[in-house]
Amino acid sequence: MQVDHFKKAKELINIIIGKGYQAYIVGGAVRDHFLGHQLNDIDIATSATPYQIQTIFEKVIPVGIKHGTVMVRYKGESFEVTTFRSESGYSDYRRPDHVSFVDSIDIDLSRRDFTINAMAMTSTHHLIDPYKGKHDLDQQTIRAVGSPIRRFTEDPLRILRALRFASQLNFRIDEDTYTAIKCLIDMVRKLSIERVTVELTKLFNGDFVDYGLKYSFDVHLFSHLPLFQDHPCMVDQLKTINKPFSKLVDVFVFLNRISVESPSITTWCKTYRLSNRTLNNGKRLCYLVNLYEEEGCSAWLIYLLPENLEQRFIRLIEAISSERIDMHHVQMMRRSLPISSQKDIKISGNDLIKWYPQREKGPWIQDYLKEIERAVLEAKVINHISEIKEWVLRCHPPENN
Structure with missing residues (x-):
């Protein structure tokens, strides 16, 4: 599936080139290609305008046409296609006030956050790398493109992205970039909570979460985040985390169960704008962890534990009590239950x-x-x-x- 997705992206690029325009695979897809990671979304940058893209392909969705972005449906796959652009002015610390379409991939790459995300690749795998992102990939380094102060002032979410990439990739943060993060960390207060939630979820789900959290503690990230800033003891509890949590609500369940000072799961979820379904799962996990503490891995517990929450429950028990529950044992107990509902x-x-x-x-x-x-x-x-x-x-x- 991954190879097929990549092949379709190159086909789409060649169609655009065949119409006389430039087109490249850009961003995270290039980074992940060189890292050997699974490719999910593949973004494409082009010299063609959104209008011109609409004349080339039949199914084009104008998802962000004001800023030059459309979604192209090609052979059952979706590709975000964005016109080369330069940006200026970030009065809302998120979106540029002014966007200008340009005809240079180098200029387009200059607006991106980190060098490892500022590479472009042709359909024949030729690399466009004006900021030495491949070198930083090889050196396992997260480095801002150009001035770190400027990058983070434009959009403070990039601060969280740097910490998240450290958690996901086990990469060190370049010294100048790290210094800028420390200087500007209070700017994360300007971010919408929805954007913070997305990045925190990825940070806690990183394979090297303890490494990403170490950076986060060093720059005092949580002192600037809702609820954490009012409950500093919660930050100390986070320091015991050394394995990923797949969902942010599971972090909140963990905190709720190990500290009497923790806000309720409802308060955590409402504050971080998590869905009602997520809240209900969080409440259920809280109840099941409490039940486990009372009677262990009983038949009643397994009966009440939804299969889709098994791994998350086991991870929580390990984090809270350091006890290990064997998944095979859980599944055997489930099969032996006399009723299922x-x-x-x-x-x-x-x-x-x-x-x-x-x-x-x-x-x-x-x-x-x-x-x-x-x-x-x-x-x-x-x-x-x-x-x-x-x-x-x-x-x-x-x-x-």
Whole structure:
């Protein structure tokens, strides 16, 4: 799939060139190609204007046409195609106030954040590298293009990106670039929380998260981030993290479980603009970690643990208690469970109503069903209507209800 995606990108470039324009693969795709990493999105820079691109291809989506960017659908794949441009003025510390289309790939590369992202490649793999990004890749160095102060002042998110790349790649940050980060770290306060959340997620998910976090602690990043700045003890707790967390909410669950001073999961998620679905997963993981602390890796815990949260739960237990749970053991326990959901129980609320004709309908029905569910799961009663009836009437005699 990756090779096919790369092949289609080169085909698309050759089509643009065939119309008399320049076109190159740029940015992260070039970096990842030389690192041997999986290519996801492949961005293309061209001398053609968005209007000209629209005349070349049938399916073109004007995702950012004001700034020269369109999305081209080609053979079932999407490619972001952007006109060579120069930029000036960043009054909102994010988007340029003025964009000018140019006809030079070198000028276009000069506006990019780091040298390792300021390379371009032709369809024949010829490298355009005016800022020696390949050298910095080989030296495992993160270096700002041109003046670091200017790069970070234009968009402070680049500060977080530098720390995130350290976490993902295990690259050192160039001394001048690092000095500029330390001087301008308070500018991250100007960023929208949504953009911060994206970069923090990638930082905590980096294979070398402890390395990226060390840089983050050294520049006092978290002293400028919401909630962390009000709870400095939370920053100390982060210093124990030495393996990646795939989701930012899992970091918040970790903090919530190891510190009584941690804000609630709801507060963390609302502050960092995480979705309601993410919040619900965070609450569930909190509950399951607490359940594990009470009764270990029980059948009831495995039953309540969704399969899609298994690895994240195991990672949390390891981070919080240093205990290791074997995934194979979890999967074997899951396969041995007598039921997989409440729907598998052989009775319903209507049966309970018949067995307790003197009782009015109410919350007790769901309470009893939950008791039965757990009893069946833990083999205290066989999942058969007569066995369940006998068990529940014995546990809750009608005369006492």
